[in-house]
Amino acid sequence: MSIRVLSHRDVHRLLPPAECAAAMREALTALAAGRIHQPDRRPVLDPPGAAGLLGLMPAYLAGDEPAYGLKAVTLFPGNTARGLDSHQGAVLLFDGATGRARALLDASAVTEVRSAAVTAVATDLLARRDARVLAVVGTGVQGRAHVRALAGVRGFERIRVAARDAAKTRRVCAELAAELGRPVEPCSSVREAVAGADVVVTATDAAEPVLRREWLAPGCHVNAVGSAVATTRELDGATMAACDVFCDSVAAVRAEAGDYLLALREGAVGPDLLRASLGEVLTGAAAGRSGPERLTLFESVGLAAWDLVAALHAVARAERLGAGSVVPY
Template sequence: MTVLVLDAAQVHQLLTPEAALHAMREALAALAHDEVHQPLRMIVRPPAAAGLMGVMPSYRSGHEAAYGLKAVCVFPDNPTIGKDAHQGAVLLFSAATGELQALMNASAITEVRTAAVSAIATDLLARPDAGDLAVIGTGVQGRAHLRAMAGVRTLRRVRVVGRDPARTEAFAAEAAALLSLSVQACSSVAEAVDGADLIVTATTSAEPVLRRNWISPGAHINAVGSSVPTAREIDTATMAEASLFVDRRESTLNESGDYLFAAREGAIGPDQIRAELGAVLIGAAPGRTDDNEITLFKSLGLAVEDLVAADHLYREAQRHGTGTWVSF
C-alpha cells in the first residue's frame, strides 16, 4: 500500500481558490442532502497546556464515498511568532477497504477551505452591491479572506485592523499588492468597520472584537476566528439582532462561543438560527430578505469540508503527478 503525502505548498498548488469554491459547495450540498455522517469534534484541552487539540472525523456516502479525519492543534499565540494558529494533518481513508490513502497539511487545507466557505456565504447572503470590506485580524485567515472576498464581490474600499500597528501596516501593504487596490490600515475596529457592508472577523481573541453599534444596516459579517465554546469575537447585541446563518446547527449549539455566550445571557436561543448555509445553497431555505438586515455567517469549520478538500487533492495529485508517495 502506498500513501500520498502533500505538504503546504502542494496543497496550495492543487487547491486553488476556484477549486476550493467548487469543493466547498459540494461539501455543503452533501451535508444539506444528508449524505454526511459527522460527529461533533472532540477537544483535548489539558489544563496547563499552551494550546488544544481538535479531532474531527467524518464520512461521506454516495459516489464519492470516503472517510476523513483531521487532527489539528490550535495554539492562539502562534501568530506572534509567525506561525499559523492551526497545526496538524488531514487523513483520507478508502470507504471500500479502510486503507489510509493520504496525509495532508491541515494548516493549508484549513486556510483555503475556510475562506472558500466564507466566500460562498458572502455570495449567498451579502447584498449584490456590497464592496466596502473590513477585515479584523492580520493572520493567515485574514489574508485568505481578502482574496476570497475579492472573488465574489467587486471591492471598492478595503480596511484592515489588527492588534499590532506595525503588523497591520505591513498587512495592508501586502493586501494592496494582492488586490491591486488601496488598502487602509486602521487603528481601531470601530474605524475599520465604519460604513462597511462586508466584515470579516478572523482573530484569536477570546473576547468580542465587534460591537453592534459599529455595524451599518445591511452589512454581512463572516465570523471566522472563534471555533471553541470558550471564545467569541461577536458581542451579544449583534448575535441577537443579526440574521444568523451557520455551517451546521448542531455544531453551533455545542461548540460556538459566539452563540453560547449570547445564549447564556438569555439573548438568543436555537430559533435564532435562520438556516444552515448548505440549505440556502440548495434552495431549501431563504437567505437575505431585505437590504437593511444584518446577516451573520458563523463559521466553525466542518470535518466534511476537510474530507471533500482532501478527496479533491488526492485526485488532483494523481492527475498531475504531485506529492510524495510512500510505502505504508
C-alpha cells in the same frame, strides 16, 4: 502500499480560492442532503496546563466513490508570536470501499484555504449584490486568507483591514495589495474599518467581543470565523440579536460557538436564533437574505466535512498532475 503526501505548499497550489469555494459548495450541499456524516461535536483533548489542545474531526462521504477523512488538528494560540499558524496537524484521507489510507495532507493549509472558501460561499449567498466595501478584522493566517478569498466575490471598491498591531497591519496590507494588484487599506481601529462596510469578517483569536452592533451599517453582512470554542467570542450579544443568523451546522454551533452560547447565557438571544445552515440555503430548503436593510451573519465553527471534501479535490488534482510525494509504507 503507498500513500500520497501533500505539503503546505502543495495544498495551496492544488486548492486555489475559487476552486476551493466551488468544492465547498459541494460539501455544504452534500452535508445538507445527508451524504456526509460527521459527529455534531468534535472530540477534544485539552489537558490542564497544556500549551494547546488536540481535536479530532472525522467525516464520511457516501456515494459511488465513498471516502473517510480524519483531521487531527492542534490549536496553539501562542504560535502567533512564534510566526506559526495556531492550527497545526494532518488530514488523513481513506478509501471508503477498502479503508486504505490514500493521502496525508498538511492540516494548517487545508484549514486556512477551506475556511476562507466557505466564507466566500456565505458572502456570495448572503451579502447584498451591491456590496462594495469589505472590512477584515485580523491579520493572521485566516485574516489574510479571507482577503484573498473574498476579493473576487463582489466588486469591492475598498478593502480595509484592522488588527491590534498597527505596524503589522500596515505591512500585511502592503503585501496583500501587491499580491492582489489593488489597494488594501490599513485602519487604526475596528470601528474605523467597519464604518459603512457592506461585508465584515472577524478572523481573530479574541476571547472578548471585537465587533459591536452600533458600528454596523444597515444591510451589512458579517462573517464570524475566529471563535470556534464555547468560551470565546468575537461578537457582542447585541450583534447576535440584531442579525439574521446562518451557520455551517446548527448542531455544531449550538455545541461549540461561543458567539452564540455566551449571548444565549446572557439572555441576549433565544435558542431559536439560528435561521438555517448554508447548505439549506444552497439546496433551497431555507431562504437567505430577506431584505436590503437586514443584518445577516454567518456563524462558523468549521466542519470535518469541509476538510474531507477539500482533501478529496486536492488529492484528485495531485494524482492527475503527479504532485506531492508518494511514499511507501
